Amino acid sequence: MMERTIDFTFANSLLKPRPQDGHKGTFGHALIIAGKYGMAGASVLAARACLRTGVGKVTILCPHKNNDILQIAVPEAILKHDPSETIFSQATDIEAYDAVAIGPGISTENVTAQALHEQLEFIRESSQKCPLLMDADALNILSLNPTWADDIPDGTIITPHKGEQRRLRDAGINLDRFILVDKGHPTKIILPSNEIYTCPYGNDGMATAGSGDVLTGIIAGLLAQGYDSEAAAILGVILHALAGDAATATLGSHSVIASDIIEYLPEAFKIIRGTSH
Numbered sequence: 604m605m606e607r608t609i610d611f612t613f614a615n616s617l618l619k620p621r622p623q624d625g626h627k628g629t630f631g632h633a634l635i636i637a638g639k640y641g642m643a644g645a646s647v648l649a650a651r652a653c654l655r656t657g658v659g660k661v662t663i664l665c666p667h668k669n670n671d672i673l674q675i676a677v678p679e680a681i682l683k684h685d686p687s688e689t690i691f692s693q694a695t696d697i698e699a700y701d702a703v704a705i706g707p708g709i710s711t712e713n714v715t716a717q718a719l720h721e722q723l724e725f726i727r728e729s730s731q732k733c734p735l736l737m738d739a740d741a742l743n744i745l746s747l748n749p750t751w752a753d754d755i756p757d758g759t760i761i762t763p764h765k766g767e768q769r770r771l772r773d774a775g776i777n778l779d780r781f782i783l784v785d786k787g788h789p790t791k792i793i794l795p796s797n798e799i800y801t802c803p804y805g806n807d808g809m810a811t812a813g814s815g816d817v818l819t820g821i822i823a824g825l826l827a828q829g830y831d832s833e834a835a836a837i838l839g840v841i842l843h844a845l846a847g848d849a850a851t852a853t854l855g856s857h858s859v860i861a862s863d864i865i866e867y868l869p870e871a872f873k874i875i876r877g878t879s880h
Contacts, residue, residue: 606799609841614875617838619830621657630659631827634697635820636705636722640689643669645708647676648813648861652820654679655868658827664695690714694721702734702826706741707816716744723754734826736760738819746770758782758795760836762819782836786815790844792836800837805844808851813861818843845871
């Protein structure tokens with residue numbers, strides 16, 4: 604088993620150059636399935652983080668009642684409406700997208716669970732082989748329906764906190780097939796090859812509601828830009844942590860909220876590039 608600490612030099616080696624003649628199509632299109640009615644903030648945070656990470660386009664699959672909130676909070680995003688007024692109820696075609704992230708704030712209601720299962724089947728059967736990230740309620744649904752794990756492509760990124768991870772393991776799901784982002788301090792990325800990458804950055808100010816949604820958006824943005832899943836997970840974790848450190852340095856650990864982590868993502872990129880002052 605190989606273990607490595609993620610440092611700036613390694614993180615910088617993972618960053619892709621951005622072509623000067625690129626356009627929004629060059630930098631990928633991410634689909635985010637998040638946020639039932641009453642949890643629209645999960646969609647907002649994930650989408651804004653995704654955009655701040657450099658993706659070309661973001662589409663949010665959302666219930667109708669979240670339309671006005673999202674149009675105002677994330678005007679840069681495209682909205683695709685679920686047939687339901689309030690929840691994720693129907694899987695959607697993925698052929699137009701370069702990455703899919705699913706789970707934050709979707710709930711574990713039966714209709715949403717069935718829609719998730721159908722979505723996993725779409726992804727598995729797609730000729731596009733769209734990379735997938737599963738977080739939050741998508742993982743909670745999976746722990747209640749462990750046989751559905753067979754429909755998840757190998758190498759999918761999963762981002763459980765400790766409680767979600769325990770429920771997945773208690774359900775008998777083999778997590779070794781996945782790229783596991785073991786959230787905490789320090790956060791570890793555990794690859795199917797048994798390689799472990801540890802992020803030494805981050806702080807207690809990031810222990811705030813929505814921080815995980817931000818991480819989901821960051822990694823989804825990297826996946827859509829063409830980073831392989833392992834690099835996206837590693838780079839996404841350190842960007843998230845460095846942005847949290849920068850936010851805490853300015854605001855103090857008591858006062859950081861998830862939106863602040865997004866606002867300090869530009870500083871995180873500069874730190875990795877060695878251009879921060």
